[in-house]
Amino acid sequence: MVSAVWYFKDNYLLTNTITEQNHVLMIVKIKNTAISLVKGDITFQETDAIVNAANSGLMGGGGVDGAIHRAGGPSILEECKKIVAKQGRLPPGKAVITAAGNLPTKYVIHTVGPVWRGGNANEAAILASAYTESLRLAESHKLESIAFPSISTGAYGYPFAAASAVAIDSVIKFAKNEALLLKKIVFVLFNDAAYESYAGALEIISRQ
Ligand code: ADP
Numbered sequence: 001m002v003s004a005v006w007y008f009k010d011n012y013l014l015t016n017t018i019t020e021q022n023h024v025l026m027i028v029k030i031k032n033t034a035i036s037l038v039k040g041d042i043t044f045q046e047t048d049a050i051v052n053a054a055n056s057g058l059m060g061g062g063g064v065d066g067a068i069h070r071a072g073g074p075s076i077l078e079e080c081k082k083i084v085a086k087q088g089r090l091p092p093g094k095a096v097i098t099a100a101g102n103l104p105t106k107y108v109i110h111t112v113g114p115v116w117r118g119g120n121a122n123e124a125a126i127l128a129s130a131y132t133e134s135l136r137l138a139e140s141h142k143l144e145s146i147a148f149p150s151i152s153t154g155a156y157g158y159p160f161a162a163a164s165a166v167a168i169d170s171v172i173k174f175a176k177n178e179a180l181l182l183k184k185i186v187f188v189l190f191n192d193a194a195y196e197s198y199a200g201a202l203e204i205i206s207r208q
Helices: 063-072 074-087 123-140 160-177 192-206
Strands: 002-007 013-017 024-030 033-039 049-054 095-099 107-112 145-148 184-189
Touching (some): 024 160, 024 192, 074 095, 123 145, 123 160, 184 192
8 A cells, every 4th residue: 555655856756655574665766667675585575586695605504595595495506506616706796696496586696795894894885786796687687677685784794774875876876877677676674674774775865
């Protein structure tokens, strides 16, 4: 149910909706791409791709990485192992793509965010690159929709306020300057604190 709609400039539409699991809470449209926020579990997303906040070894782990491998089954890990055997460990800020096993999405894009070291270790540029490289990979596979978790804000310790500003800025720049086929970019936020940060960042940046 739509509770409020605000129109900004011609190409911005911001909506707030009442939600259940994985229902859209907020949408901003930038050119032809809708950027939306939902609360929920990314493994339920039916976008063409979901993004995994992986580690450089691509061997699975805790957090969203563990949830994706558990729900998707062993074929994702098999494919990850082949990628690492072929090209080595995945550096922070880069992305690779695999099929999605039993998940409702078609592809999993695995990217590695930065470990938070206080903010002066190039964290913002690496985090921006993780988003942009994932989006470029989606475009090169001719995908129309993609869902992201809040990369680096779990085990890697990046504060939500800073991470959400980088994440939203990166996808808005991509929607403005690079998106061709991508029509839908979703952030799936796992808890209220994450959602509030991303909603604040999206509202501020989309008004600029
Ligand atoms: P990182 O190592 O990049 O910090 P984590 O998986 O530890 O990755 O955490 C990244 C974010 O993903 C955290 O904010 C965490 O709350 C969130 N998260 C954990 N599980 C899920 C899930 N199933 N769906 C969406 N987000 C999740």
